[in-house]
Amino acid sequence: MPQKRHKTLLLLLIPLIIMGAGFAFSQTTNLDEKIPPYEQRLLRLSEIMGSMHFLTLLCNKDDGQLWYNNMQDMLKAEAPSKLRHARLIERFNFGFESFQATYRSCNAPAQVALDRYFQEAQTIVQNLTSDFSG
Secondary structure (H helix, E strand, O other), X not given: OOHHHHHHHHHHXXXXXXXXXXXXXXXXXXXXXXXXXXXXXXXXXXXXXXXXXXXXXXXXXXXXXXXXXXXXXXXXXXXXXXXXXXXXXXXXXXXXXXXXXXXOOOOHXXXXXXXXXXXXXXXXXXXXXXXXXX
């Protein structure tokens, strides 16, 4: 995946990260934990970033820790409770492990998956930004 595409998603993530702390909360769990209305999308984004982290390590070693670092930045911005933090990390790890079980080398299907996940992540970030940006 070209470096330009990575930078494009990073630029889209910046408003999401900055706005993270200001989103309204609408759901609660049994433990009175406040869950933001965008939680399912954030969980999916975490899973995608885990998958992209594995595929990037496999196919674009120069970008190395890009998606891991993006996940860390998102967690810092969200400042989730321990339970939410664990769920987000669990989804990231699930995405990573799913592709680790499937791909041993960078091949055409791995590149296609990386491109598709990039597009899906970009769509999620754009929708989150438009839906929750005031």
